[in-house]
Amino acid sequence: MHSGKTSVAPDHDAIVVGAGFGGMGAAIALQRRGLHDIAIYEREDDLGGTWHVNHYPGLAVDIASVTYSYSFEPNPHWSRLFAPGSELAAYAARIADKYDLRRRMRFGTAVESATWDDDDQLWRVTLADGASVTARFLVTATGFLSQPHTPAFPGIDSFAGRILHTADWDDHYRPDGRRIAVVGTGATAVQLIPELARTAAELTVFQRTPIWVVPKVDFRIPRAVRSLFAAVPSSQRAARTISNTILELLMVVGVLRFRQAKRLNRGAALLAKAHLRVQVRDAATRRALTPDYDFGCKRPTFSNRYFRVFNRPDVHLDTDGIERVEPDALVTTSGRRIPVDTLVLATGFNLWDVNFPAFEIIGRGGRNLGKWWRESRFQAYEGITVPGFPNLLSLNSPYAYSGLSYFTTIESQMAHMDRLLGELDRRGASTFEVTERANSEFLDAMTHNLQDSVFVDGRCASSRSYYFNQHGEATLLRPNSTSATFRAARSFPVDDYTYV
Numbered sequence: 278m279h280s281g282k283t284s285v286a287p288d289h290d291a292i293v294v295g296a297g298f299g300g301m302g303a304a305i306a307l308q309r310r311g312l313h314d315i316a317i318y319e320r321e322d323d324l325g326g327t328w329h330v331n332h333y334p335g336l337a338v339d340i341a342s343v344t345y346s347y348s349f350e351p352n353p354h355w356s357r358l359f360a361p362g363s364e365l366a367a368y369a370a371r372i373a374d375k376y377d378l379r380r381r382m383r384f385g386t387a388v389e390s391a392t393w394d395d396d397d398q399l400w401r402v403t404l405a406d407g408a409s410v411t412a413r414f415l416v417t418a419t420g421f422l423s424q425p426h427t428p429a430f431p432g433i434d435s436f437a438g439r440i441l442h443t444a445d446w447d448d449h450y451r452p453d454g455r456r457i458a459v460v461g462t463g464a465t466a467v468q469l470i471p472e473l474a475r476t477a478a479e480l481t482v483f484q485r486t487p488i489w490v491v492p493k494v495d496f497r498i499p500r501a502v503r504s505l506f507a508a509v510p511s512s513q514r515a516a517r518t519i520s521n522t523i524l525e526l527l528m529v530v531g532v533l534r535f536r537q538a539k540r541l542n543r544g545a546a547l548l549a550k551a552h553l554r555v556q557v558r559d560a561a562t563r564r565a566l567t568p569d570y571d572f573g574c575k576r577p578t579f580s581n582r583y584f585r586v587f588n589r590p591d592v593h594l595d596t597d598g599i600e601r602v603e604p605d606a607l608v609t610t611s612g613r614r615i616p617v618d619t620l621v622l623a624t625g626f627n628l629w630d631v632n633f634p635a636f637e638i639i640g641r642g643g644r645n646l647g648k649w650w651r652e653s654r655f656q657a658y659e660g661i662t663v664p665g666f667p668n669l670l671s672l673n674s675p676y677a678y679s680g681l682s683y684f685t686t687i688e689s690q691m692a693h694m695d696r697l698l699g700e701l702d703r704r705g706a707s708t709f710e711v712t713e714r715a716n717s718e719f720l721d722a723m724t725h726n727l728q729d730s731v732f733v734d735g736r737c738a739s740s741r742s743y744y745f746n747q748h749g750e751a752t753l754l755r756p757n758s759t760s761a762t763f764r765a766a767r768s769f770p771v772d773d774y775t776y777v
């Protein structure tokens with residue numbers, strides 16, 4: 278065991294990697310505990326994470342905006358119930374300014390690796406330009422959906438037209454009169470496809486796995502309501518509580534307590550099927566758009582416009598796989614040749630191969646986090662700390678994601694950080710590490726809770742859901758209610774950690 282004597286002063290109190298809502302929330306939590314020497318490294322050229330990187334047409338939140346925002350920073354000015362992406366980017370910028378985070382951010386700075394130095398009790402972080410920086414605490418806030426996935430179709434390099442990934446959209450691109458192929462039918466494609474279909478000459482949608490889509494109750498928030506939210510903040514808090522409760526019912530009862538509440542889950546599936554029946558005329562197309570896995574195996578989405586596009590004569594649904602790409606066409610596995618001039622990759626993100634973690638992290642005794650997770654199950658105490666990794670707060674860990682809105686996750690993690698760093702202070706210590714015992718008990722509890730969920734008790738085999746890791750375990754979502762998550766964050770036994 279280390280003596281606890283630090284011989285070298287670190288460059289910073291803390292290094293935070295990632296300037297999305299996660300990294301900013303963590304920086305606010307650190308500041309509240311009096312840690313002000315924080316460096317936030319971000320590989321992109323601005324802050325906002327998801328909401329900076331993604332700006333494809335149609336982008337909007339799929340969680341009502343009263344809920345998808347920090348509870349301590351309500352925004353009375355959302356234009357719609359489900360705000361467009363640009364408003365989220367603007368909201369992120371306002372938060373950064375208000376909490377004076379911008380001057381702590383270094384853009385265009387990718388972190389390559391981090392190693393715990395047990396002699397000096399600090400993290401040594403290596404940046405892409407080779408520079409080395411040290412800090413007492415390391416917070417990784419690199420996101421779950423942050424490493425775009427590009428399928429390796431044979432011949433893709435020979436394609437002579439445009440290739441656009443939804444996470445790297447060209448705002449100058451005009452779909453008017455184009456022959457477009459969209460690959461993928463996840464939540465992003467559901468938002469984008471109706472926008473492209475409006476003016477494209479031909480649009481072919483390549484679907485591997487259909488998605489459950491329920492109606493979207495969205496509208497412009499009237500000026501009077503916005504004024505009310507601004508003048509009487511408790512009115513917006515009440516709206517948030519209602520929205521949170523609906524989401525919680527969907528998530529906890531419909532997905533996590535599937536075994537006990539199959540009827541609610543089946544009800545949601547029936548609603549989505551009725552929506553499809555009303556919107557799509559052709560029976561064969563409806564069949565192709567109907568998932569054969571249970572509702573909730575994969576994140577469902579909301580739209581009133583997606584299904585309807587398949588009634589158009591210039592929009593085609595293709596369920597054959599893509600065999601190869603030619604300079605001006607896609608060739609399907611059944612041998613059909615579809616001429617296209619634009620290939621849109623709505624193929625999402627790679628979580629389990631290149632994230633977890635997003636860069637190499639070496640802990641005490643040379644433990645490699647990525648290897649350890651893959652060899653001894655994906656796990657993290659309360660979804661935030663890992664044995665063998667002192668002073669590491671890993672926000673994008675297994676079982677970290679609680680509830681449907683990401684803000685539940687980050688705010689419960691902020692509460693956990695507050696309690697942990699407060700205890701560290703109280704003991705006059707400088708290093709924390711979660712015990713192997715506490716970590717194993719937490720993993721056992723999560724494994725046990727998962728048994729009731731749709732992931733274990735339902736039919737998810739064909740869902741190809743990012744909730745499942747490469748071993749087939751659903752280790753992304755935390756299988757308990759968000760109130761239980763918050764309770765745990767505020768009252769976990771402080772002796773679940775050792776302090777030096």
Ligand SMILES: Cc1cc2nc3c(=O)[nH]c(=O)nc-3n(C[C@H](O)[C@H](O)[C@H](O)COP(=O)(O)OP(=O)(O)OC[C@H]3O[C@@H](n4cnc5c(N)ncnc54)[C@H](O)[C@@H]3O)c2cc1C
Pocket residue numbers: 294295296297298299300318319320321325326327328331337338339340345386387388389418419420421422423465635636681682683684
């Ligand atoms: C299109 C889209 C729509 C979404 N809609 C919703 C929604 O409606 N509701 C919801 O709850 N969630 C939604 N999400 C999930 C969304 O990612 C989270 O809600 C939230 O924005 C995540 O914040 P974050 O800070 O954890 O991660 P991110 O926003 O992904 O930020 C992580 C940051 O880390 C940076 N980074 C990564 N690796 C490195 C490195 N090695 N060095 C330096 N920087 C690095 C990235 O560049 C990125 O800026 C959506 C995601 C996408 C992609």
